[in-house]
Amino acid sequence: MPTYKAPLDDIRFLLTDVLDVGQLSALPGYEEATPDVLLAVLEEGAALCEQVLAPINAVGDAEGCRLEGGKVRTPQGFKEAYDQFVQGGWPAMTGPTEFGGQGLPHLTRFVFDEMLCSANLSFSMYPELGHGAAMALERWGDEEIKHRFLPKIVDGTWAGTMCLTEPHAGTDLGIIRTKAVPAGDGAYHVTGTKIFISAGEHDLTENIVHLVLAKLPDAPPGTKGISLLIVPKFLPTEEGGIGTPNGVSCGAIEHKMGIKGNATCVMNFDGATGWLVGEPHKGMRAMFTMMNGARLGVGMQGLGLAEVAYQNALAYTKDRVQGRALTGPKNPEGEADPIIVHPDVRRMLLTQKAYIEGERALAYWVGQLIDVEERHPDEAVKQEAADLVALMTPVIKAFLTDTGFESANLGLQCLGGHGYIREFGLEQFVRDARIAQIYEGTNGVQAMDLIGRKVPEGGGRLLRRFLAKVQETAKAARDDARLSDLAAALLDALRKLQESTMAVMNKAPQNPDEAGAAASDYLRLFGLVATGWMWLRMAQTALAKLAAGDGDPRFLDAKVKTTRFYFAKLLPQAGALAAAIASGAAPVMELEAEAF
Numbered sequence: 001m002p003t004y005k006a007p008l009d010d011i012r013f014l015l016t017d018v019l020d021v022g023q024l025s026a027l028p029g030y031e032e033a034t035p036d037v038l039l040a041v042l043e044e045g046a047a048l049c050e051q052v053l054a055p056i057n058a059v060g061d062a063e064g065c066r067l068e069g070g071k072v073r074t075p076q077g078f079k080e081a082y083d084q085f086v087q088g089g090w091p092a093m094t095g096p097t098e099f100g101g102q103g104l105p106h107l108t109r110f111v112f113d114e115m116l117c118s119a120n121l122s123f124s125m126y127p128e129l130g131h132g133a134a135m136a137l138e139r140w141g142d143e144e145i146k147h148r149f150l151p152k153i154v155d156g157t158w159a160g161t162m163c164l165t166e167p168h169a170g171t172d173l174g175i176i177r178t179k180a181v182p183a184g185d186g187a188y189h190v191t192g193t194k195i196f197i198s199a200g201e202h203d204l205t206e207n208i209v210h211l212v213l214a215k216l217p218d219a220p221p222g223t224k225g226i227s228l229l230i231v232p233k234f235l236p237t238e239e240g241g242i243g244t245p246n247g248v249s250c251g252a253i254e255h256k257m258g259i260k261g262n263a264t265c266v267m268n269f270d271g272a273t274g275w276l277v278g279e280p281h282k283g284m285r286a287m288f289t290m291m292n293g294a295r296l297g298v299g300m301q302g303l304g305l306a307e308v309a310y311q312n313a314l315a316y317t318k319d320r321v322q323g324r325a326l327t328g329p330k331n332p333e334g335e336a337d338p339i340i341v342h343p344d345v346r347r348m349l350l351t352q353k354a355y356i357e358g359e360r361a362l363a364y365w366v367g368q369l370i371d372v373e374e375r376h377p378d379e380a381v382k383q384e385a386a387d388l389v390a391l392m393t394p395v396i397k398a399f400l401t402d403t404g405f406e407s408a409n410l411g412l413q414c415l416g417g418h419g420y421i422r423e424f425g426l427e428q429f430v431r432d433a434r435i436a437q438i439y440e441g442t443n444g445v446q447a448m449d450l451i452g453r454k455v456p457e458g459g460g461r462l463l464r465r466f467l468a469k470v471q472e473t474a475k476a477a478r479d480d481a482r483l484s485d486l487a488a489a490l491l492d493a494l495r496k497l498q499e500s501t502m503a504v505m506n507k508a509p510q511n512p513d514e515a516g517a518a519a520s521d522y523l524r525l526f527g528l529v530a531t532g533w534m535w536l537r538m539a540q541t542a543l544a545k546l547a548a549g550d551g552d553p554r555f556l557d558a559k560v561k562t563t564r565f566y567f568a569k570l571l572p573q574a575g576a577l578a579a580a581i582a583s584g585a586a587p588v589m590e591l592e593a594e595a596f
């Protein structure tokens with residue numbers, strides 16, 4: 001059985017020392033959100049994840065969900081855990097206070113999300129979808145919708161979903177066929193079939209609120225003709241309770257590779273009553289509030305699974321004895337040495353550790369920026385934060401899930417054959433991690449979003465803000481003899497990113513395939529540089545704390561050594577990626593489709 005222990009030491013180091021989240025309590029409405037308060041909440045959340053959610057993760061995988069008479073039964077223990085989750089107030093953690101939320105900073109949810117995903121990804125998706133729906137409704141719903149639905153969704157009494165995908169329309173939502181016809185009383189009749197709907201039907205809550213993309217009768221073609229509707233499973237009564245069943249049913253659940261404890265449903269809407277959220281035909285804009293939040297959330301799924309796989313792999317490599325260290329026995333009393341002595345095993349462990357801890361810092365930084373974007377009184381600071389969040393969203397989604405899958409897979413490899421069999425749980429983490437690269441817009445689509453939309457936006461304004469931040473850190477570190485080589489390496493990788501950007505931007509106007517062909521390599525290069533930046537910041541902090549005799553020297557020394565590993569063994573990928581980008585679109589495009 002795998003185990004999970006929330007990485008609270010690392011979380012504490014990041015929040016209090018590296019990211020200085022004390023600044024958050026200076027923002028209006030967050031006066032009480034001091035680091036101590038946030039950490040106390042997170043410690044409680046960690047206990048829930050470790051003691052309640054992690055123990056039912058393997059059960060969820062083995063049992064899966066069942067469709068019985070149109071109703072989905074979640075695996076054993078999920079309902080009880082969900083009730084405990086709601087009673088503890090966890091769904092409401094960052095929800096708006098006027099609708100019953102606790103109004104804690106969004107950063108808190110980022111950290112909690114990581115722990116939830118480590119403990120039980122399938123479970124985490126039930127409350128997370130409700131949270132995403134609440135964010136979209138708060139931003140785009142009219143007052144009646146907000147008052148009718150938000151209090152129940154915010155406190156977790158009702159769950160939510162996002163219904164975009166149709167059998168013929170996945171990435172290309174412009175061709176959806178679900179229709180919404182005015183009912184004459186301000187409501188709409190929604191008809192169509194949505195597939196792959198996570199948590200589309202389940203037994204955890206008394207009601208499920210679907211956010212559905214559909215086309216109105218006068219819709220223009222393509223994505224400019226999509227509207228967003230709220231369609232509950234049961235129509236709410238005037239008093240806020242649940243009334244008659246709506247025309248929504250689950251036709252089937254998918255049998256799939258991973259996240260088996262989360263029901264992936266075919267949802268049929270048969271003239272179901274729904275209400276418009278936001279303006280007609282502007283549904284994509286409204287849905288993007290939920291999708292952007294979900295993209296960042298999916299990034300945390302990659303990170304969470306990488307962390308739990310790493311923890312279990314690490315424990316195994318200290319315990320399992322095979323062979324002798326190349327430099328002579330390290331465990332002479334035993335019949336062999338623990339496998340952590342072998343350089344190749346250490347390579348696997350350190351690759352996981354370096355991605356995980358660097359990306360954790362990166363993700364939490366973005367979480368903090370969301371709070372600044374929402375609450376800072378200075379418009380210029382707000383705009384800078386908004387720019388950086390927009391730029392980083394595809395990077396967090398795709399880089400953390402690509403490397404998350406790689407890390408989970410390395411974790412499995414550390415166990416050899418024991419990783420491949422079910423008993424140790426590693427194979428579940430690998431299977432669960434795979435979906436995060438696909439849903440919420442595939443990672444290929446994220447890469448196109450980065451290079452095709454976010455980088456050129458505002459004449460490169462978003463990118464310049466990011467480059468300036470990395471340069472500032474690297475230039476400061478150049479003067480520190482202990483870090484000057486790392487600062488130079490980061491500046492070199494940054495220059496490769498800038499040159500790659502220019503190369504693509506110069507060629508793409510003549511040939512748009514240039515952007516498409518470079519996109520995935522470019523996103524990876526971007527992620528590597530951004531994570532390198534975070535490692536340099538962590539090394540600076542760790543060295544300063546070591547010098548001041550403040551903190552656990554072993555923990556801080558590990559930070560410095562892992563920084564060195566990252567710069568020596570992982571950041572050099574930047575050179576290969578830059579070369580691949582520079583080679584342009586021709587090698588990808590010149591082979592005719594018929595000749596494959």
Ligand SMILES: Cc1cc2nc3c(=O)[nH]c(=O)nc-3n(C[C@H](O)[C@H](O)[C@H](O)COP(=O)(O)OP(=O)(O)OC[C@H]3O[C@@H](n4cnc5c(N)ncnc54)[C@H](O)[C@@H]3O)c2cc1C
Pocket residue numbers: 162163164165169170171172195196197198199256264435438439440441442443444445448
């Ligand atoms: C377990 C699971 C849960 C899901 N949950 C939900 C949910 O809750 N709600 C929901 O609405 N959907 C959900 N989905 C659907 C998911 O978001 C889609 O599967 C995903 O967006 C990709 O769409 P597709 O499967 O139709 O693939 P396609 O769009 O057919 O893409 C196939 C391949 O082609 C590539 N591709 C397609 N178009 C382009 C392009 N223009 N440029 C470059 N490459 C391209 C893609 O990157 C991909 O590699 C879920 C899917 C799964 C498997």
